[in-house]
Amino acid sequence: MRRTYVAIAALALFLWMPQIAGAAEYGFKWVTSIYADADGIGLKRPEGVACGEKRVVVADTGNRRLVRYGYDGDEVSAERVFPLGKSSPTVLQFNSKGDLYFLDGRDRRIVVLKASGERVGSLNPKSMPSSKEIVPKSFRIDGDDNIYILDIFSQQVIILDPDWQLSRTIPLPKDRGFFSDLAIDRQGKIYVVDSVEAVVHVAVKGAETFTRFTESMKELVNFPARLTIDAQGVLYLVDQNGSGLGLVAPDGASLGRRLGLGWNKSGLYYPSQICISAGGNVFIADRNNNRVQMFTVSAD
Amino acid sequence: MRPVRFRSFWVFLGAAAWLVVFAGTQANAANDFRLKKTSITDACVECHDEFVEILKRPFLHTPVAKGDCAGCHNPHTSKRAMLLDAESGKICQSCHEEMFEGEAQSSHRIFVQGKCFSCHDAHGSENKQNLIRAGSALCIECHDELGQKLATNKFEHDPVTDSCVECHDPHASKKSDNLLVDAQPSLCLDCHEANDASFKQVHKNYPVEKARCTACHNPHGSNTAGILFDNVHEPVAERACGECHTKSTSSSPFALKDVGLDLCEGCHYETVVDALNKSMVHWPMLDDRGCVNCHAPHASEEDFLLKGTQAEVCSECHTDTVDRQKRSRTEHPPIAEGACGECHAPHSSDNTFLINQPTAIEVCAKCHEWQRHSSHPIGEEIVDPRNANVTLECSSCHRTHGTEYEHFIYFRTKDELCVQCHTNLRR
Structure with a gap:
């Protein structure tokens, strides 16, 4: 009888430990903040950020431009500025060739620049039903250069191959508040976040519909406007109105909040897009602090 | 003869014993508690003489009518006011169980809170169901805004x-919202x-009997013919349903002729173009619902055909x-007023x-x-000491929608706020 109790206690401890470990792992350490371009012109209301191993590109929304930076450790240096005319860049991504894709909040179109800065034009999906209008609220590019567009007009996620040919669409859940962002994990799962309901839905690779991934997380986040996922499958919800991050474990459980409202380093003030580099560096477009902040996530 | 007499004696004795026991029992039934008075009511009314009048009311609560004051009150002691035997709602529930059964789609708050006496007189009333007022007057005592509206319709x-109860269940509704x-x-x-x-003609043969009537009509009356809500969308006022909907014979x-904003753009072209020419658009305008995320397409009580008050509409998402x-300690008028x-x-x-x-x-x-001529330095020239890329503005110190601190500052005290920048003054 006693053996049974010991076994149950051991099992419970075994099941509980990863949760404690999971919660403890996600400590954020501030590395540096990006404030300006090479000429000292300050960022203004930057809403977007995309990052790779050695470079990070910022959608400097208020200045209507993109700014590319190189980084090595905590050293960040501005490399190039891409003026965008009247465009108002919000969400930003680049593909494996370094081509830059940004969502123009003014024209509600995804605009493409070559890595050199040459403007390719708007992303026009091929083989789409001609009558279908698209209003992209956000988009992502996966490691194979497939493009995922969150289309709020037709309430669907549009998946395009690297040549912009329509692969398929997945309808968004009908019971909704407002879908703001999406994220793709390494297994090809698509996550969408409903900012109003504070709920994440998921579509596994090949699925034709989304299923609810979390319950309402209003206790965790006020208004999760942006979303990304790390290599371990942990979701990072950017709480725009709550100026912080909410973390969600791969099983949908809350891992608690990180960072908080502030103007000093590591404080956030109405943050926007977030990205995680392959090396685990986290970049957050700290919109109303007019900067992008870089963090490492410690495993302590 | 002798055996007969003997039997009669025992019959007599048995009958006498039964009479003694029966009479005793009857006496106890009338006065279980050995009250001085012959009934509980009489005993209570001896002091609570206002009940002499109450008992004359045409509608009496059943325990009162039966003289069973102890049905609700403990005559000796209680933890509750009025010597009630239980909390007010619970004590009512003990008899009116059926009111609380089943799952309601909507419930009257005071009913859920057990405040039965807000509407009912627990003893007796001039009105049916022991209501403290008859008809709509009772409801309007709380729903006074509606009362004012009704008076001007x-x-x-x-x-x-x-009477409101023609349409509403004052306790809870198992079938619908809004009771x-x-x-x-x-x-x-x-x-x-x-x-x-x-009916068909006025509704242009659209099968409105399958639709929600309150999409156009104000069930409480209005100042517009047909009790339409007071702000009517022009096509509705002109009964030009076909401007937006497919034909009634389809x-x-x-079904709508177009989706989202595209439908409204036909008439509201300038508003739409103006909106879409700005750098930041309110995104819900552009989804499949478009304008009806915030506006009522047929008629509304609110200006600009809003679905509700501004605060109601905005708080649906925000x-x-x-x-x-x-939750804010200090009220910010525009926000508090919605x-x-x-x-x-x-x-x-x-x-x-x-x-x-x-x-x-x-x-x-x-x-x-006033802040234009006397305030802490703010403006594009004044750099925030905490962040060189930010200049000082009102919202550097105040969170306009409110905080848990006075004057909706971000910190508990003014000192704490000031030393965020004036670090040399930190203690």
Whole structure:
């Protein structure tokens, strides 16, 4: 009888430990903040950020431009500025060739620049039903250069191959508040976040519909406007109105909040897009602090 | 003869014993508690003489009518006011169990709170169901805004004048929201004959008997003919349903001719173009629902055909922001009054937060004119010591929608706030 109790206690401890470990792992350490371009012109209301191993590109929304930076450790240096005319860049991504894709909040179109800065034009999906209008609220590019567009007009996620040919669409859940962002994990799962309901839905690779991934997380986040996922499958919800991050474990459980409202380093003030580099560096477009902040996530 | 006499004796004795026991029992039944008076009511009324009048009322609560004051009150002691035997709601529930059964789709708050005596007199009343007022007057005591509206209506809805309970269950409804005794449209069709020729004609042959009547009509009456809500969308006023909907003879007569914003753009072209030419658009305008995310397409009580008050409409999505004001120690009038449009442009803006002025300072200056000549240094020249890329503005110290601290500052005290920048003054 006693053996049974010991076994149950051991099992419970075994099941509980990863949760404690999971919660403890996600400590954020501030590395540096990006404030300006090479000429000292300050960022203004930057809403977007995309990052790779050695470079990070910022959608400097208020200045209507993109700014590319190189980084090595905590050293960040501005490399190039891409003026965008009247465009108002919000969400930003680049593909494996370094081509830059940004969502123009003014024209509600995804605009493409070559890595050199040459403007390719708007992303026009091929083989789409001609009558279908698209209003992209956000988009992502996966490691194979497939493009995922969150289309709020037709309430669907549009998946395009690297040549912009329509692969398929997945309808968004009908019971909704407002879908703001999406994220793709390494297994090809698509996550969408409903900012109003504070709920994440998921579509596994090949699925034709989304299923609810979390319950309402209003206790965790006020208004999760942006979303990304790390290599371990942990979701990072950017709480725009709550100026912080909410973390969600791969099983949908809350891992608690990180960072908080502030103007000093590591404080956030109405943050926007977030990205995680392959090396685990986290970049957050700290919109109303007019900067992008870089963090490492410690495993302590 | 002798055996007969003997038997009679025992019969007599038995009858006498039965009479003694029976009489004793009857005496106890009348006065279980050995009260001085012959009934509990008499005993109570000896002191509570106001009940002499109450007992004359035409409608008496059953325990009162039976003289069973102890049905609800403990005559000796209780932890509760009025010597009640249990909490007010629970004590009612002990007899009126059926009121609390089943799952309700909507419930009257005071009923859930057990405040039965807000509407009922527990002893007796001049009105049926022991209501403290008859008809709509009782409801209007709390729902006074509605009462004022009813008093000024040019066009009345008869059931409202008669009694609210014609349409509402004052306790809870198992069938509908808003305490309606039945869901729409079947509730309305109890009185309104949908097959009537005039009904069909006025509704342009659209099968409105399958729709929600309150999409157009104000069930409490209004100042517009047909008790339409007071602000009517022009095509509705002109009964030009076909401007937006497919023909009434089509297979899906309520289907819209276009989706979202595209439908409205046909008439509201300038508004749409103006909105879409700004850097930041309010994104819900552009989804499949478009304008009806915020506007009622047929008729509304609110200006601009809003679905509800500004605060109600905005808080459908921005609950956290609207609730922040409710928790705020200091009230910020435009927000507390639900005037979101005082500071924000609801369709689009060239400025963050969709504010309706070029800068946040200018938004505040619309009301706080004094800050133009005397204030802590703010403006584009004044760099925030905490972040060299940010300049000082009102919102550097105040969270406009409210905080848990006075004057909606971000920190517990003014000192704590000031030393965020004036670090040399930190203790």
